[in-house]
Amino acid sequence: MHGEPGRSPPLDQPLSRHGYVWALIVLVGAVAFVMAIWMIAREREMNSARAEFVASSEKTVSLLVQRLNQYELLARSGVSLVASVARPTPTQWRDYVAGMKLSERFPAVVGLGFVGYVQHNRLEDLKREWRSAGYGVLDVRPAGDRPAYAPILYFEPQTINTQGMVGFDLLSEPRRRDVLLRAMDSGEPSLSAPMQLLPDGPDSRRVGHGLVYPVYRGGEQPADVEARRRALQGWVSLTFRVDPFLESVLGPPAEEGDHFRLYDVTDRPELLASYGRPARAGEQPAFLHSRELLAYGRRWRIDFESPPLHRAAPQLATLDQMLQLGLFSALLLSAIAGVLAHTEARARRLAERMTEDFRRSEMRFRVAMQYSAIGKAMLDSEGKIVEVNPAFGEIVGLKPEALVGVPFESMFDRDPSLPPDPPFNFRGGVYRATRRLRREGGISRHVQLTYAPIPGNLGQDITGLVQVEDVTERLLAEARIRALNRTLEARVEARTRELKQANQELEAFAYSVSHDLRAPLRAIEGFSRILAERYGARLDEAGIGYLNRVRKAAARMGELIEALLKMSRLARSELKLERVDLTRMATEVIEELRMAEPQRQVDVVIAPGMTVTGDATLLRNLLANLLGNAWKFTRQRERARIEFHSRLNREGLVEYCVRDNGAGFDAAYADKLFRPFQRLHGANEFAGHGIGLASVKRIVERHGGSIRAEGQEGVGATFYFTLPGASAQVEAPAYSAEDAGGSVG
Template structure:
């Protein structure tokens, strides 16, 4: 750290030189690594996003193709079920081809053979509607009656050119029986389908209608009918005019759209959501909508199918589930995308760390060079300007370098100190050479010693030496540093302080002995005074009692009252003397420390109070397990005073409540005795614990005013403290601390 030439170590104003600005150094650091890391991050993000986009589009296209394929299947199922209804109706037409006019029994037999309700639950039956010109209506009604079918009433009433009453409708449910005679040709929507079937000779489907059966059952549904024309002979005339001339009626299948869709879909297509519209005359009529509320999220795909069905145009609008359900692997793709983003960030972080490490290495190299120079300058400044003497020693204990403070302490110029053994500056101790306490021993640790310094032409001084190992530069013989601090004045001051302390301790012991003697004399005086007062009190009480007994007839009412007051005052004075003696015993008695269960004491004292005043109903709450270390008789006296006061001052309360327990406080746990009795003004709380001080009249609450003073002395003798809180008319709480206070284990 230094050389043997002291002049070489003298600091100069230009020693440290101009320091470089590290902000400028940072600005000059290469940023190519950071730019490359950022480019890597951007490229990685682009690749991850592109791969995720391609995979997402592929999955969506596959899911959409699957969805469209399912819509084709559903559309085919709907069309196939309508074809099945047509086949059922054509069976009825074939019956008319084999029999010119089937009877009701034949129609019933055919329908029962078809087992419509099991095979086609959406249908309400299979019926036949006659084509009846107005001139043949009466003839039809007569034939109907003659055949034993009853009265045929055509509804709605009124005269029309052509009637189309329902003649057959099986199976015979109550709703179907009620529909017999209804003129379907009179209703507009049914009329359009029946007219189209008559003119084309093909099956035709009606628009949305209200089924007759729904009116009977009181239900609401979308109804449709499929009608086929029936001509004479069962054939289909080529000429439109012949078709109307040979027209017998229509076979029709009524069905409910909701049940039709439900039975058309297989189990694999029940989750499909779609709506069916009937396109007619430039307006759409909704035939079917999926039950339940619409999904909260939009559909992933929408597909529309339009087709011709028995003379009408139907459009089915399909909606797929939301994207999460429609494309099940979308969540995996999102996770892969997030993983790709994380990998890109990780790659960017690695590249950034490498770039930062390179820049940091350059910065550290520059700073280490400058730090070394500054460290050398700080050491030289610490040596030069320190108020404590310092010297660098070689392996033989010779002074290699020293500061001006050491030169001032030893009284020698700096050139005189160099190359001199340091222990030669110290006086021998107990006949041993001073070199024995130098740094030649264990140089690995720090050694401290107080020695006498030999000054040139001056009084010897006491110095405190601190030896510590200090390494030198490579090839330099420097092994330690010794610091020399002049402590002569401090040692002299310490000696004076020790002398004053010994004098003060003697004075304190004298004052303590005098105070103890004064306390003992005061207690003896109070005890003797209390005993000496008893004799005149007994005389006053005895003679006043004799006066009251022998001369009572000679006193008037006022005299008897005065005599009673004298005796009462004498008794009061006797009680005060007893209380004073009791307080003196509390001070003189020796404390016996033992484990005391305060909860048990409190329960015993409350039982004694209840036995002495059995007419009162007092609610007492005592926390269990409260144990302390102290004198058992004194602590029982303490609780007796506090609980007795609480019992006394709650006599006018209903209900009266007394509580004894512990609470957490800043200094630890506190015991408390709380009541809801008369209370006291908080402004007079300091008078509570003074002897013979009372806050209530003797006539209202009996007592000597000595109980709380005794409580305070007992608590303070145990090393605790006591305080009180109260409000007039609302009760009082006494808090006190005792050693070892808390719950027993």
């Protein structure tokens, strides 16, 4: 229990609050530091992006002002032309404007014109003067009586949209009248409010601005307003459109650039143009900037909008990633602090427990040594006994107290097989040896010694522990067992020698008998043939029949003797192991059978890739017998079929199968198939002497395999055999007790 005195707290006891507090302080401090650095960097990046946006906006304003100044210079050059020739001809004005190349240099300019100033009583004189000069009819529009007229006399270049502007009275329309009068009174160029280029023209919906410059007689500008009104000759008017004006200055708007709107705020805010792609739905511009400028008597305001924040200040994404990394680092640092606090507390408790465990371990060691049935002795660095247990004293025959200080090696006979240095130095770790102990009273005992080092310091100069076990009785028992084993080995060797001698004598007997039987058989066959040839005419039909039976019996006896010789050779021949292709060998056997009986039609299926390690001659004999039997016993089938394939049996071994649909056999007599001279079919049905399957079994067993047969009368039979070292492309299904096929021999 946790509350017992002298016991250390468990290792899973919760941490003290101090560790958690320090971990929390580290977390808060690290997060605050990371957030402060991030906010400073973010503010700096925002200020930099905002300053860049404002600078870009101011640059845009500067470019617009520069282009307006260029328009002023263009209008001023027209004033110089008019003042120099009093009033230029239409041809002179056309050539002058063509030389300016307005469409190339100033694509936003619609055209440059001269507007005359005519009092009411001078209008008819102007029309006559115009006709007399050969300029055609001057049609001043719109019709009506007005105190003064300002018809457009020249306007170039003439296009389909501007060809009707000549003759239009600009004083007839309020916005145009205001700009003309303001320029006349001030003597300075003036810009009109947005207005239609030509209200009654073919493109009346196009909105533009007119920059007018007053022209005075004599080329000099009078000092006061009344004098300027009397000396006014007309105005040079430059007409341009705002949208092309912006694009000609700034170029086509970028996909992700700034966006701004241009307003005329002289009288009331009026949108003139919008440049750039506005923010998408749901997006807010990062920065806004407005700038007003005085444009020749009109006040323009430009409202700039930057792209959204992620495009206006792309570095903020990097800062956000750095913030995430910093927060993760703060959490990691806090976790490390918590782990360190946890480790410190755990190490402290572990140290306390190890101290307690060490004390208990020492106590257990003392108890185990005191009450152990195996003798134990602790030695110092000089090999002297420091302490022994009672079991060691009983083995030696002395009390434990009498053994303290005695050299340990002095109690044993010197063993020349031991190393020169005594084993009690324990430099080699654990060491075991069997020694002869001189027991008190002169009695010798054999003991098993196990030397082991003792780490640490138990208060004395102790370097190792020796366990001593009396093995005298065990050694005596082992000696008796070894003697008995030697006797048994001698008996087994003698019996094996006798068995080999008996097998050799049996084989020699069979060989000599088979050879000795051949001589009388040859005599019987020879004399029977001579008898049939010389005296056949004197014998009746019954005698000839008896004589033929004698000859057939002699021939069959010869075949049986030859079969015995073959079986004898199978048992005596030495195996020559090599890699054998059973597929190829079976194909060759079938081809030989087909050549012997070409009139038979037999379906033969041989699986590919069947190879095995064995004696090629014996394995060919095996296949010749099995396939020959299948060929023989399917003779009475109209659709004979023979299969040779491999499969996996229940034990997971490759099993070869020879199957046919021939005569089959009664499963009750399957144990007789592999016995020599045993036949399940009569000789009048199928020829044979009953030795083939016995040879097959002997060949399979000599290779370390096994063979079995399954069949059914009138259905067929199957022979299964296994051979070590077999490999095949297993295509047939796994083992099934319902399989049938093959033939008997």
